[in-house]
Amino acid sequence: MPYLLIEGEYRIIGGAPDGDSIRFYPRRTARWEQLEALSKTHRIRQNKDGGVQLRLDAIDALETHYTPGVSGASIEHQPLEYAHAARDALLGFLGFEQVQHGKDEKVMASQPERVSGFVLSKFVDVYGRAVSFAYQGTPPERDGGLVFVEDGLLSQSANHHLLAQGLVYPTYYSGLYFELRRVFNAAVASARRGKGLWPQDRTTQGFELKTVTTLNNRVVILPKLFRRLIDYLELNQGSLSLSGLEAYLRARNDEVVVLSRGQKTGLHFLVEVKGRKVRLKEPPENLMFLEK
Structure with a gap:
């Protein structure tokens, strides 16, 4: 099954991105309707400007701010050395520099404030997030087109980059194709030799x-x-x-x-x-x- 290519930009000021989640704004908000039609699962949750939270497919970063699901009375985190390393690596990969964070993990300033890029997605999860591969720069195909993801294109994604650096865990869901898991597992095997969080x-x-x-x-x-x-x-x-x-x-x-x-x-x-x-x-x- 092909992935929908959505061109747009990443924005982080006022948000609290972490190593596997960031907000993305498409050039055309109608792309979210296309994604819903392709996904046939859940409705996308977008803000007033069309921004949607991405869930980066196949990876799970240590939590910087997690609210337990019962009362929501506390905010918990995992060891921040590695949680922040994944977050900073994602933002740096996408092109953000000089990022300033507040105590609540929200971004106060960055250079630049917005970064152009594109995502490849075919699924909307139960929380209304677009499950995606995230990329910087100019897309290889037209906005709104359907793309078959092969090894070379997958290895250019932020998802693969973070796994290869050992900064996130592999976490696979049933929507991810076997062939793509194989590529990710090769990156994990290499990182396990001593990179990032693995030691x-x-x-x-x-x-x-x-x-x-x-x-x-x-x-x-x-x-x-x-x-x-x-x-x-x-x-x-x-x-x-x-x-x-x-x-x-x-x-x-x-x-x-x-x-x-x-x-x-x-x-x-x-x-x-x-x-x-x-x-x-x-x-x-x-x-x-x-x-x-």
Whole structure:
């Protein structure tokens, strides 16, 4: 299936971009209607100027500001050294310089204020975001055209760049083609040799969850696992007991395929808890989550 090419610009002032999400404004807002027709899933959520939040496909960056889904009373983050490194690498790749951030992670100033580029997208997720490959510069085809993504074009994306630098985790969903996963996995294999966050990764090795600060400042893990743990702990209203984690994950119903076995299962079967130690049984690149 081809991807829709949408030409436009990235804007970051007043927003809080991170390593896998940024706001994009198309030259023609009618492109969002085209994307909805192509996606046949959810409606796009755009602001008054046509801007839409992108979810960069195939990657997940450490959280700079995550609001738990129960009460929304707190804002949590993962180790900021790596969360900010991914954010800064994305902004630099797209062409933003001298970016100034406030304490709330929002951008106060940048040079330039807007950067031209294009995205390739074919899917709208449940949150109304355009799931996309993001690019800088002039597009290879016309705005609004359909493009088949091959290895060379994929390797020019911000998505691939961040994976190759080891600054984000691979996180695959069912809309991503096998051939593209193969290209991303090659970048991951290379980065795992010592780049970016990988020397500190504890996703499959496991870690002891002593306090919430463990998640905020001390361990580098797959962001999806971080989000589920933070949501679970907030639901427990301060209790650090992990006795109900499996039941909680079961209720969240994250369906996932273990790619090496072609086995469909639930995330609750893949998260192992022994006492206070938590780990994911499979490496992230061996998993494909099913879109909701």
